[in-house]
Amino acid sequence: MGMALLAYTGTPGVNASSYDLTALADPNFSQRNGHYIFTEGYRLYCAAHLEASAVRANFSVPTWNAVGKPQIYPSNVSATVPSPPRVDVRALYPPRIPLNEEFQFQATNNLGTGTEQAWGIIQLITDDFSKGIPRGQIPIMVRATASFTPGANVWSGPQTITFEQSLRGGVYAIVGAEVQQAGAIAFRIVFPRYRLYHGRKLYPGWLCQQALGDLIYPQELGGPLEWGEWGRFHTFEPPQLDLLPSASSAVTPEIRLWLVYLGEDVSLLSQGLGGGPAGQGNPVGA
Known part of the structure; x- marks a missing residue:
């Protein structure tokens, strides 16, 4: 069906080892003890760790821990998103995320003094995720903006x-998206009439570019359409942007959206991004 981007944050201290990052408050996903917990089937599509003194990062979740300590590699030794980011x-072979278990993102650094900001980003996909591009007119890329006066982190x-x-x-249909804003970590696209996944609304998104021309995954590999359809909207109800900044100051990010025009029929909103079967947890090796 689609994707969902979630974020973790924290301020590890000197030579922190497996420091437990805290899941950011999210309107769509539940938490327990500062960690996301999932009650429907999702798979881990990609992840990123950003920290100025980063050494490594890992997940901690009981089902996976029973096999070994699942690493996140490589890390970005940077407080902001580099060009290109290490992902x-x-x-x-996206692994299924265990159901009803706390999903922890932990960071290790070699910081010499004080504390520093660390970020963990995960991109989830549904069990029936597809990279397919819907039929319509040839994809075009358009420019847009949005205005924010956000809080930090x-x-x-x-x-x-x-x-x-x-x-x-x-x-x-949005079939690719990039957002450029100095100091911003990630973005998400919010569709007013996004088709629900087992009753839950998903916000797809990804890492931000810090400067115009920065290279960003998956642009560096398969191109901006690599992830297929993100969601659909009608021009009467355009999508919205959700931004994760590292500082609290007014910003107007540059937005690039790859669009496929599907037609005038409003019923097209409910097609694509199908509902899919219920998830089955995480049998090892599934």
């Missing part, structure tokens, strides 16, 4: 996307 990609909350030029009326 732990599981696309060829928390999701900003969805803000309206303003397109540089008005779109032809009708239904569009």
Whole structure:
């Protein structure tokens, strides 16, 4: 069906070892003891660890721990998103995330003094995720902006996307997205009428570019359409942007969206991104 981006944050101290990052407050996913906990079937598609003194990072979840200590590799030895970012990609064999278990993201550093900001980013996919591009007119890339006055190290909350030029009326599928904003860590696209996955709304997104022209995954590999359809919207209800900044200051990020025009029929909103079967947890090796 689709993707969901989630984030962890924390301030590890000197020579921190397996420091437990805290899951950011999220309107769609539950937490226990500061960790996400999942009650539907998801798979881990990719992950990223960012920290100025990063050494390594790992997940901690009972089902996986019974086999070994699951590492996240490589880490980004940087307080901001580098160009290109180092990403732990599981696309060829995305493991199922265990149901009803705390999903921890832990970071290790070689910091000499004080504390520093660390980030953990995970991209989840549903059991029926597909990279397919819906049929429609040829994909085009459009420019847009959004305005924020956010707090630091928390999701900003969805803000309206303003397109540089008005779109032809009708239904569009977003099949790729990039957001450039110095000091921002990640973004998410919020679709007003996103098809629910087992009753849950998903916010797809990814890491931000710090400067125009920065290379960002998956642009560096399969191109901006690598992840298929992100979601659909009608021009009467455009999508919104959710931003994760590292500082609390007014910003207007640059947004690039790859769109496929599907037609004028509103029923097209409910097609694609199918509901899919219920998840089955995480049998080892599944």
